[in-house]
Amino acid sequence: MLVRIDGLHKHFGANHVLKGIDLRVKEGEVVALIGRSGSGKSTLLRSINGLETFDDGLVEVDGERLHADQTDLRALRLKVGMVFQQFNLFPHLSVGRNVMLAPRTVRQTSVAECESLARAMLAKVGLADKFDAYPDQLSGGQQQRVAIARALAMQPKVLLCDEITSALDPELVNEVLATVRQLASEGMTLIMVTHEMRFAREVSDQLVFMHQGRVHESGDPKDLFAAPQTAELAAFLGAVG
Amino acid sequence: MAYQFDFAAVWAYHEMLAQGAMRTLALTAVGAGIGVAVGTLGAVVRAWRLAPFDRVFGVYVELIRNTPFIVQLFFIFFGLPSLGVHMSEWQAAVLAMAVNLGAYSTEIIRAGIVATPRGQIEAAASLALSRFEIFRHVVLRPALQRVWPALVSQIVIVMLGSSVCSQISAEELTFAANFIQSRNFRAFETYVVVAVLYLLLALLVRQLLLWIGRRFVVGRPAT
Numbered sequence A: 001m002l003v004r005i006d007g008l009h010k011h012f013g014a015n016h017v018l019k020g021i022d023l024r025v026k027e028g029e030v031v032a033l034i035g036r037s038g039s040g041k042s043t044l045l046r047s048i049n050g051l052e053t054f055d056d057g058l059v060e061v062d063g064e065r066l067h068a069d070q071t072d073l074r075a076l077r078l079k080v081g082m083v084f085q086q087f088n089l090f091p092h093l094s095v096g097r098n099v100m101l102a103p104r105t106v107r108q109t110s111v112a113e114c115e116s117l118a119r120a121m122l123a124k125v126g127l128a129d130k131f132d133a134y135p136d137q138l139s140g141g142q143q144q145r146v147a148i149a150r151a152l153a154m155q156p157k158v159l160l161c162d163e164i165t166s167a168l169d170p171e172l173v174n175e176v177l178a179t180v181r182q183l184a185s186e187g188m189t190l191i192m193v194t195h196e197m198r199f200a201r202e203v204s205d206q207l208v209f210m211h212q213g214r215v216h217e218s219g220d221p222k223d224l225f226a227a228p229q230t231a232e233l234a235a236f237l238g239a240v241g
Numbered sequence B: 001m002a003y004q005f006d007f008a009a010v011w012a013y014h015e016m017l018a019q020g021a022m023r024t025l026a027l028t029a030v031g032a033g034i035g036v037a038v039g040t041l042g043a044v045v046r047a048w049r050l051a052p053f054d055r056v057f058g059v060y061v062e063l064i065r066n067t068p069f070i071v072q073l074f075f076i077f078f079g080l081p082s083l084g085v086h087m088s089e090w091q092a093a094v095l096a097m098a099v100n101l102g103a104y105s106t107e108i109i110r111a112g113i114v115a116t117p118r119g120q121i122e123a124a125a126s127l128a129l130s131r132f133e134i135f136r137h138v139v140l141r142p143a144l145q146r147v148w149p150a151l152v153s154q155i156v157i158v159m160l161g162s163s164v165c166s167q168i169s170a171e172e173l174t175f176a177a178n179f180i181q182s183r184n185f186r187a188f189e190t191y192v193v194v195a196v197l198y199l200l201l202a203l204l205v206r207q208l209l210l211w212i213g214r215r216f217v218v219g220r221p222a223t
Helices: A041-047 A095-105 A111-124 A140-152 A170-185 A197-203 A221-226 A231-240 B014-047 B053-065 B069-083 B089-114 B118-126 B131-168 B173-184 B187-218
Strands: A003-012 A015-025 A030-035 A056-061 A064-067 A080-083 A158-162 A189-193 A206-211 A214-219
Touching (some): A095 A111, A140 B118, A170 A189, B014 B089, B053 B089, B131 B173
């Protein structure tokens, strides 16, 4: 198991947002987290690299354990990459520098190596020619692909994607999904929160439906889409079409 | 009888005025350099709430921002010797300016830091950067970029305020003016000329700092 989550509990004040989540993700597996807003899926995702603390339970990624009260997250974050809804590129750095920053700073790779790494990652997402551009000169779809390249440059064991197409204009969604699809086909382990149901069905190996802070139903996406076992999932799939 | 203007009586002292202007600039450069450094430190300490230093900076900021500059200057130059701390008029002037600007720039730069979008910090954290690395590479430059015009204005204010350093005999531009008008009795002409000199200095410093901001803080080619 590459990712193991056991009995994860999380409160926001009086609000119990994660009520004992268990999740297993194998190497190379693509997991889609779906559910209504407020169901806890983003919170769960953000717990996997320590952006959210949790109150009880355990997260383990590739043997690196994270406990409820842990503050040193570096070792874990070296194994977990993340891409955000709002891209979050660093606006003062060129595209190339955005990708180079972490390898240079955290891994202390030489500048020359970082640069060739960054060029390779940008080529992978189809943006080799944007090395010297600045984020605000790119479309949303391009920015998101740079964000993917930036995460990949740290060679993570698993990549978390938090609604990465939700802030995009409809015509830009596909270029980002194509990039994710390519990563999946190359064997990258992915855990993604998504509202793109068709994409989730086509690409994911495991579909996890979250409802009121629990994993309400999970399994093979084709089965779940064809025959949801719970009324809540059926209603959700009906609502999102 | 109409007043006869005599600017030649001021021109006779042009070397003194030039020297005073240069000293005002030098005073500002050193005071602003130290002041902004102090302000950056204070901004980090306050933005990150690093106890107990955030309290210390909090008191410092309130103390300086709510008392007159000339009182701060007199305290340093005339007050501190009672505690055995003696300074030349230049040292006292630089210290007073740095301390004064340090307090204002603490608040200005802090505003820039706390305006950092949370997503930027989360993205950097998810790339395994440490808190310090995040500050250095992700937070600081955009923060300075955001507040640079406000910081430049404050530096200009401090430069103009340095005129009161003439009161402790620091021989800067206003000191030169006071000296000249006491010799030639041409107060009107002298202070008109000095006002224009301050105006030119302020415009120069402002443009220079804004250029530095574009060149080194924003740090990217114009598009």
